Amino acid sequence: MLKITQFFETDVLVVGGGIAGLMAGIAARDQGADVIIAEKADTRRSGSGATGNDHFLCYIPEKHGDDPRLVLHEIADSMLGSNMDADIAMRFLNESFNVVKSWHEWGINMRLHDDWTFMGHAFPGRPRIFLKYDGHNQKAVLTREAKKRGARLLNHHPVLELIKDENGVAGALALDVSSPEPAFTLIRAKTVILATGSGNRLYPSTSTPGMLFNTGFCPGCTAAALALSWRIGARLVNMEIPFRHAGPRYFTRCGKATWIGMYRYPDGKPLGPFVTKATRELGDITGDVWNTSFTDLMCNGRGPAYMDCTQDAPEDLAFMREGMASEGLTSLIDYMDANSIDPGKHVVEFGQFEPFLIGRGVEIDINGQSTIPGLYAAGDVMGNFRADMGGAAVMGWxxxxxxxxxxxxxxxxxxxxxxxxxxxxxxxxxxxxFYERKQGAGWKDANMALQQIMNDYAAVGPHRVRSGSLLSAGLEYLRQLREQAVAQLSTPCSHTLMRATEVLDLMDCGEAVIRAAMERKESRGLHQRADFTFTNPLLNNKFLEIWREDGAVRMNWRSKRQ
Amino acid sequence: MPPLIDESKCIRCGLCAEICPLGLFRFDKASGNPPEVAFPDECWHCNSCVLDCPKKAITLRVPLCQMLLHRDVRQLYDAGKE
Structure with a gap:
C-alpha cells in the first residue's frame, strides 16, 4: 500500500504555485506567517501564466481619476463582468495599484515606455482598464521573491484532498510526483489558500477534438480547487454559466487581445462596428463583445472569421510581436516564423475554444475566505469575481x-x-x-469519456442546447462513468496517477455543473435551455450556490452583492 | 511529438524535466542519458523548455493537426470581389 512518507506543518498552506499562489505566499510571509506552497509542477514555469502575460486589469488613480467605480463600470461591460460581486471588485481595485508597483519594483516591467500605459480590450471613447505590461519573466520573479522571504516551495506535489476538523480546514494530503514512484505527503496547516488555476479538459477541444492538451489555458490546470472545495463542503457558485475563450485555430492559444488587428469576414467586411482600423491603443473589441461570432459565422456559412493585421502600421506590427513575447506566445511566434506566416501579409483564422472553468467556482467573501473557516481561494478558481491576471495577483495578495x-x-x-x-x-x-491495480483503464479513457458526456449532455452554446432530460441523462451517465473509473483505473507511475486524480477532480466539477444547470430553468449567455428558452429577469441579479452537506447536494439562490 | 532534444547539445542538466508545467520529461541523472520525452502527447507547446534550456538544445514540433489556419490577404479579398 502507498504510504505517507513526508510530514509537514505550517501556518499557511498554499495549494498551487501560479500567480495567485505565489502572491498569496509572499503576502503571508510578509505578515510573518509560516508558508508552504505546494505546486504540481515547478513554480518557475507552471500554470497559465507560465511563460507570460501582457494585460493586467487594475485601477491607477493618476490615470483613471479618483473614482474606482469608473473602472468597475468597464469591468461590468467586459467579458469578465457577469459573475462579479461588486464588494470584492471594489477591494480588488483599491489594492491593485500597490501590487502593480510591487511587481515593477521586483523586476516585472509594468511601465512600458516609462509610464503606466493602458491599452487593448477597449472601446473607443471609454476608459481603458488593462495595463499593458511585459510578463515574460513573471513566474521566475515571483518564485524568487517567495523564496527570498522564506516560503517553502514544495514542487511536484499536487494536492489530492483537504482535511478538516470541527474548526474548519486543517491541512491537506498531497501526492509526491517528483520521481516515478508515487508517495503521499501530509501537511497539517492552520489555514489553506486554494490557487490551482482554471479548469481545463472538462470539455473536448473545439479545434482539435482528438487532442486533450491543445487548450487555450494550461491543460495541467484541472480545477482541483473546485473539486477539493466540493468534497469538503465549501460552496461553489456560478458553475452553470459557461465561458469560452477565442483565438487562433488550430493552434489553440489564448491572448487574442495581444493581436492588433480587425476581425473580418472572408470578403474583408469588418465583423464589428467599433473601429475601422486597429491600433495598439484599442485593438478590435468585437471578439470580446460578440464572443460567439466565430462560431456563428461557421454555423451560418458566412465564415470563417479572420484576424487581419495586414493594415497595421509597421510599428504596430513590431509592437504586436513584442507583445506576443510578453504574453508568453513565443511558441506561436516560432511556429509562424518557421512556416513563413507573416501577420503583415496573412490573415489568421480565429475560432471559439472549448468551455472551461474560470471565474466560476469557489465562493469567497471580501477577504477571499470560502464558506469553510480557514479555507481561502484566489485567482482563476474564484466563483464570484474574475479579473484573470490582475485578479490572480491582487486577490492572491x-x-x-x-x-x-x-x-x-x-x-x-x-x-x-x-x-x-x-x-x-x-x-x-x-x-x-489505482497504482496497485496492475491492469485496467488508462486515465485518458476516463478523461475522454467525461468530455463526451459533458459535450453531449451539458452542451454549451451557441447553437447547442441543454434541457432537463439531457442533463438528467448526463448526470446518470457521469455516475456510471465514475463508478467504472474508480473500479478500473490503473496508473503505473506517479505521473499517470496524478493525471487520473485530475480526471476524478473534473468529474466532481462536471457533476456540480450539471446539477446547477438543471436548477437554472432559463437561458442566459451560453447556458441555453431548450425547455426554458427565455431569460428570466427575476434572476438578473441572482447567483446560484451549490455544495455538498451531509451526503446530499444543496443549492441556494442568493442576491448578487452590488 | 513535441519537444525534440538535440543530444549533441544537451548537457544532461535536467532543467527541462524540472520546469515542464506538464511533466513531460523523465530524467535520470545517473544514467548519463538526456531526458526522455516520456509523455509527448501531453505537450501544451508553452515553450518553457525551449526558453530555459541553457544550451538551446530543444525545439518544438507542432503536430500537423494544430496547423495555424491562414491565408494570403490579397488572394482572399480579391477572390471575394469576383
Whole structure:
C-alpha cells in the first residue's frame, strides 16, 4: 500500500504555485506567517501564466481619476463582468495599484515606455482598464521573491484532498510526483489558500477534438480547487454559466487581445462596428463583445472569421510581436516564423475554444475566505469575481494578508488526530488502489469519456442546447462513468496517477455543473435551455450556490452583492 | 511529438524535466542519458523548455493537426470581389 512518507506543518498552506499562489505566499510571509506552497509542477514555469502575460486589469488613480467605480463600470461591460460581486471588485481595485508597483519594483516591467500605459480590450471613447505590461519573466520573479522571504516551495506535489476538523480546514494530503514512484505527503496547516488555476479538459477541444492538451489555458490546470472545495463542503457558485475563450485555430492559444488587428469576414467586411482600423491603443473589441461570432459565422456559412493585421502600421506590427513575447506566445511566434506566416501579409483564422472553468467556482467573501473557516481561494478558481491576471495577483495578495491575520485565532490539528482521520485513511487506500491495480483503464479513457458526456449532455452554446432530460441523462451517465473509473483505473507511475486524480477532480466539477444547470430553468449567455428558452429577469441579479452537506447536494439562490 | 532534444547539445542538466508545467520529461541523472520525452502527447507547446534550456538544445514540433489556419490577404479579398 502507498504510504505517507513526508510530514509537514505550517501556518499557511498554499495549494498551487501560479500567480495567485505565489502572491498569496509572499503576502503571508510578509505578515510573518509560516508558508508552504505546494505546486504540481515547478513554480518557475507552471500554470497559465507560465511563460507570460501582457494585460493586467487594475485601477491607477493618476490615470483613471479618483473614482474606482469608473473602472468597475468597464469591468461590468467586459467579458469578465457577469459573475462579479461588486464588494470584492471594489477591494480588488483599491489594492491593485500597490501590487502593480510591487511587481515593477521586483523586476516585472509594468511601465512600458516609462509610464503606466493602458491599452487593448477597449472601446473607443471609454476608459481603458488593462495595463499593458511585459510578463515574460513573471513566474521566475515571483518564485524568487517567495523564496527570498522564506516560503517553502514544495514542487511536484499536487494536492489530492483537504482535511478538516470541527474548526474548519486543517491541512491537506498531497501526492509526491517528483520521481516515478508515487508517495503521499501530509501537511497539517492552520489555514489553506486554494490557487490551482482554471479548469481545463472538462470539455473536448473545439479545434482539435482528438487532442486533450491543445487548450487555450494550461491543460495541467484541472480545477482541483473546485473539486477539493466540493468534497469538503465549501460552496461553489456560478458553475452553470459557461465561458469560452477565442483565438487562433488550430493552434489553440489564448491572448487574442495581444493581436492588433480587425476581425473580418472572408470578403474583408469588418465583423464589428467599433473601429475601422486597429491600433495598439484599442485593438478590435468585437471578439470580446460578440464572443460567439466565430462560431456563428461557421454555423451560418458566412465564415470563417479572420484576424487581419495586414493594415497595421509597421510599428504596430513590431509592437504586436513584442507583445506576443510578453504574453508568453513565443511558441506561436516560432511556429509562424518557421512556416513563413507573416501577420503583415496573412490573415489568421480565429475560432471559439472549448468551455472551461474560470471565474466560476469557489465562493469567497471580501477577504477571499470560502464558506469553510480557514479555507481561502484566489485567482482563476474564484466563483464570484474574475479579473484573470490582475485578479490572480491582487486577490492572491489580499488572501495572503488576510490568512496570515486569521492564523492568530486558529490552531494546528495534532499529528495523531490528522493521521488517524478516517476520511484521510479511506482516501489513501482509494488513490493507492489505482497504482496497485496492475491492469485496467488508462486515465485518458476516463478523461475522454467525461468530455463526451459533458459535450453531449451539458452542451454549451451557441447553437447547442441543454434541457432537463439531457442533463438528467448526463448526470446518470457521469455516475456510471465514475463508478467504472474508480473500479478500473490503473496508473503505473506517479505521473499517470496524478493525471487520473485530475480526471476524478473534473468529474466532481462536471457533476456540480450539471446539477446547477438543471436548477437554472432559463437561458442566459451560453447556458441555453431548450425547455426554458427565455431569460428570466427575476434572476438578473441572482447567483446560484451549490455544495455538498451531509451526503446530499444543496443549492441556494442568493442576491448578487452590488 | 513535441519537444525534440538535440543530444549533441544537451548537457544532461535536467532543467527541462524540472520546469515542464506538464511533466513531460523523465530524467535520470545517473544514467548519463538526456531526458526522455516520456509523455509527448501531453505537450501544451508553452515553450518553457525551449526558453530555459541553457544550451538551446530543444525545439518544438507542432503536430500537423494544430496547423495555424491562414491565408494570403490579397488572394482572399480579391477572390471575394469576383
Amino acid at each position: 489580499i488572501s495572503g494578508k488576510e490568512v496570515a491575520a486569521a492564523c492568530a485565532n486558529r490552531s494546528l490539528i495534532s499529528a495523531e488526530r490528522a493521521e488517524s482521520d478516517a476520511w484521510l485513511n479511506e482516501r489513501l487506500a482509494y488513490y493507492g488502489s
